[in-house]
């Protein structure tokens with residue numbers, strides 16, 4: 001996947017991604033997507049174009065277990081998230097819904113850069129800066145969920161967890 | 167090689183010897199969802215082709231986040247859960263029973279040595295009962311409901327060794343906020359925490375729940391305690407039979423990090439807006455005016471928390487510029503507090519009692535602060551917008567500090583009222 005970068009800082013929590021109050025009345029991510037990052041930067045959502053990539057510092061998605069957080073990011077058209085590290089539950093949730101999340105040192109990536117991401121190999125190319133960044137390669141278990149578009153499809157097809165563990 | 171509590175619990179739940187960083191598929195003992203994430207989980211369960219839950223006796227739903235329902239949309243969400251629970255014969259805890267985590271523990275759904283997943287990040291609270299509770303999102307929850315299993319990476323463990331004697335006016339919440347200031351909001355990410363040491367063995371269960379509850383605020387997957395006489399007594403008092411062997415870590419277990427804390431030197435602490443690790447001693451923020459005080463949540467809404475606040479409020483009047491909301495963590499806690507007169511005295515003092523549940527913790531109902539207002543709360547999170555208004559500021563503190571601050575309308579050191 002290829003996309004333009006929206007650069008965010010450290011410790012972006014799930015309340016900044018989507019505040020609890022917005023998901024009280026509905027859990028349809030399309031409906032609440034307009035509130036994405038509202039309390040962090042209200043001008044961000046209108047700037048997101050389909051395929052764009054979020055790049056953040058450490059601990060992205062810390063806080064609540066709300067799956068709305070990655071779902072709304074996905075619904076807004078974001079194709080991948082790259083961060084120094086992720087909140088644990090956010091990371092799982094993103095994998096489960098088939099939203100690519102990769103860990104790498106993001107300090108050299110800037111707002112507006114063009115990235116090309118190979119999720120299964122864990123390789124990121126920064127076209128504007130002409131650099132290649134190594135990311136942590138996802139384990140097989142994660143890739144097998146991912147290949148089928150997320151855990152919903154995976155379990156619909158397999159009924160049980162069947163993947164090889166390393 | 168010796169094992170940590172986490173490694174032992176995962177080993178028994180995947181029936182082989184596993185260690186930190188192994189990827190495993192483990193059997194789950196109990197799964198829980200609430201009205202905040204449950205409906206999405208139900209939807210996903212159906213999309214997975216789910217027709218039957220793997221074991222209805224091991225699945226519970228709790229209505230606690232948006233209670234009583236503030237509008238018809240929320241009522242519809244509650245009904246979705248009610249109908250699903252009925253159709254699949256799962257346990258349903260209705261509006262007014264209390265906060266999901268308190269209910270899970272009080273109703274006997276958590277056993278020592280168990281592996282529990284909940285659609286809520288504070289599922290780690292069960293660590294105080296020597297169980298590995300951990301939060302998941304709705305898709306994981308649905309997968310667990312369908313298969314009774316989930317994939318995990320066995321976490322490394324951070325060992326926190328606490329020495330020192332308890333100091334009057336300083337509570338478990340102060341100590342865990344102090345630990346958060348050392349470990350930071352991401353210091354234990356992907357890892358478990360184990361709490362041990364003289365200070366811990368002398369700690370009552372409500373204090374341990376506060377500790378375990380806050381583990382996720384440092385990124386941890388679980389916040390574990392060993393089982394001891396206090397734990398046994400807690401199970402007995404709640405009339406819960408022990409069905410599982412408790413789990414102890416081995417002397418030669420491997421830890422990713424060990425932190426020594428002298429809890430005897432900790433003073434009342436405050437987490438300032440807008441992160442839980444933005445912690446300072448109360449003396450740095452004394453006299454900050456407070457518009458709203460909140461006593462409750464799965465961190466500090468238990469009987470001893472109410473008791474501590476009551477000692478400060480009894481026979482006094484809450485400041486005229488401050489609203490104080492109190493939400494007992496469960497119906498059981500509420501009843502106990504009524505029976506000993508705590509609730510009556512609190513109402514006399516001017517507090518507003520809201521039904522057992524999450525109250526205004528997550529900003530969906532029951533007391534949303536105004537623009538520019540300052541809130542002092544016993545909750546676990548003070549993210550901007552957490553309580554429903556991003557223009558409000560949230561300070562986190564112990565029940566004693568919250569009660570003392572409500573009384574004077576400004577941040578007040580509870581040690582001055584002892």
Ligand code: SF4
Nearest residue numbers: 288463464524527528
């Ligand atoms: S009391 Fe607050 S932190 Fe605890 S479960 Fe409810 S909303 Fe979450």
